[in-house]
Amino acid sequence: MSHKGNLAVVSGFSGAGKGTLMKALLEQYPMQYALSISATTRKPREGEEHGREYFFLTKEQFEQLIAEDALIEYAGYVGNYYGTPKRYVQEQLEAGRDVILEIEIQGALKVKKKFPDTLLLFVVPPSAAELEKRLRGRGTETDEVIRSRLARAAEEAAYMEQYDYLLINDDLSVCVEQMHALIQAQRARVSGNSSFIADMRGQLEHLRQR
Amino acid sequence: MSHKGNLAVVSGFSGAGKGTLMKALLEQYPMQYALSISATTRKPREGEEHGREYFFLTKEQFEQLIAEDALIEYAGYVGNYYGTPKRYVQEQLEAGRDVILEIEIQGALKVKKKFPDTLLLFVVPPSAAELEKRLRGRGTETDEVIRSRLARAAEEAAYMEQYDYLLINDDLSVCVEQMHALIQAQRARVSGNSSFIADMRGQLEHLRQR
Numbered sequence: 357m358s359h360k361g362n363l364a365v366v367s368g369f370s371g372a373g374k375g376t377l378m379k380a381l382l383e384q385y386p387m388q389y390a391l392s393i394s395a396t397t398r399k400p401r402e403g404e405e406h407g408r409e410y411f412f413l414t415k416e417q418f419e420q421l422i423a424e425d426a427l428i429e430y431a432g433y434v435g436n437y438y439g440t441p442k443r444y445v446q447e448q449l450e451a452g453r454d455v456i457l458e459i460e461i462q463g464a465l466k467v468k469k470k471f472p473d474t475l476l477l478f479v480v481p482p483s484a485a486e487l488e489k490r491l492r493g494r495g496t497e498t499d500e501v502i503r504s505r506l507a508r509a510a511e512e513a514a515y516m517e518q519y520d521y522l523l524i525n526d527d528l529s530v531c532v533e534q535m536h537a538l539i540q541a542q543r544a545r546v547s548g549n550s551s552f553i554a555d556m557r558g559q560l561e562h563l564r565q566r
Numbered sequence: 567m568s569h570k571g572n573l574a575v576v577s578g579f580s581g582a583g584k585g586t587l588m589k590a591l592l593e594q595y596p597m598q599y600a601l602s603i604s605a606t607t608r609k610p611r612e613g614e615e616h617g618r619e620y621f622f623l624t625k626e627q628f629e630q631l632i633a634e635d636a637l638i639e640y641a642g643y644v645g646n647y648y649g650t651p652k653r654y655v656q657e658q659l660e661a662g663r664d665v666i667l668e669i670e671i672q673g674a675l676k677v678k679k680k681f682p683d684t685l686l687l688f689v690v691p692p693s694a695a696e697l698e699k700r701l702r703g704r705g706t707e708t709d710e711v712i713r714s715r716l717a718r719a720a721e722e723a724a725y726m727e728q729y730d731y732l733l734i735n736d737d738l739s740v741c742v743e744q745m746h747a748l749i750q751a752q753r754a755r756v757s758g759n760s761s762f763i764a765d766m767r768g769q770l771e772h773l774r775q776r
Contacts, residue, residue, distance in 0.1 A: 478756070484769030503774070510770040516763050521754040524762075534754060537747045544731040544744060546688070552734075553726050559694030560720040564713070 361449040362542040365464040368479030369509040371491040373525045380532045390448035392457045398436040429466040478519040482526040571659040572752040575674040578689030579719040581701040583735045600658035602667045608646040639676040688729040692736040
């Protein structure tokens with residue numbers, strides 16, 4: 357994948373505030389970032405729109421994308437497919453925008469394996485107690501749902517070491533700036549500047565032999 | 567080495583502006599950074615002070631430090647020893663300051679091998695022509711010295727890929743801010759937050775079993 361933008365993956369516990377964080381980042385830097393939209397075969401929930409929360413596809417349409425190698429990653433979860441369409445991501449990266457994928461851990465690790473320069477960010481609340489408070493604060497979830505979210509968080513916590521950076525979402529605006537700084541720092545990575553390095557070497561050789 | 571600050575190593579071509587960059591960074595963030603001072607057995611040049619540019623030691627004193635394992639790294643260069651005393655670095659890191667070592671490439675790679683979390687920064691001018699211009703601009707160097715500096719830069723360029731980040735020193739204040747952002751970003755590295763991660767796991771397990 358040749359590109360000018362950087363690819364970042366954001367994962368984290370349900371309730372850590374990933375959605376709010378993404379929204380704030382895109383509001384703050386609308387020209388800089390593009391948020392990738394996933395495709396799924398699950399049915400839209402109330403208020404969800406095709407092309408906004410997800411691309412809602414039939415099983416046949418999704419399997420067509422798989423057959424065409426048109427997904428960066430995909431996985432099955434509770435009987436449905438979820439995946440990241442390649443084309444939009446590639447277009448945005450080529451336009452110099454940094455693309456953010458908000459996906460779960462298994463997908464994140466697949467993307468990193470395929471594109472090692474991907475930045476993996478893991479969003480956490482400042483504490484588990486705060487996570488529980490935020491989950492309860494929504495006021496829409498049953499006790500059982502909250503328990504299952506906490507159990508899932510405990511399982512997901514096993515993968516935190518496989519990420520590059522931890523984003524502790526305590527103060528939202530601090531967290532947005534930190535995320536922005538981490539993604540922008542990627543532009544200075546030696547691994548992303550091989551043509552600059554090659555040019556510099558060529559120029560130095562030229563000056564030395566003059 | 568247990569610590570609260572981060573260790574960063576800055577290398578780069580002679581004439582890239584490392585010295586000016588360090589000075590500007592320390593002026594901008596005097597409480598945040600500590601610049602490690604190297605020890606050497608070479609004689610002080612005019613205007614150099616013991617404990618400011620270097621700790622000027624005798625060969626016997628330097629070999630005493632080697633024997634006591636009191637150096638993070640050391641090397642011989644043109645008949646003299648150069649090295650980084652461990653104690654000052656450790657004290658500053660423990661006080662929560664980020665320590666910067668301005669050392670040459672071989673030393674930098676030794677430090678990284680010993681302390682893998684070290685951030686390796688390579689400072690370059692925007693182009694080789696600009697490097698030559700800066701070297702000539704000093705007005706103090708003979709043509710021969712400039713040629714040998716350029717030849718050395720061409721050799722050093724072979725090691726750029728072993729660094730983490732490239733700092734292109736075009737506009738000084740932009741470069742200072744970029745360097746600051748890169749070093750501060752280290753605090754969010756997953757590898758530096760193992761106790762936070764362990765705590766989070768413990769708390770989640772506790773909530774889940776309640």
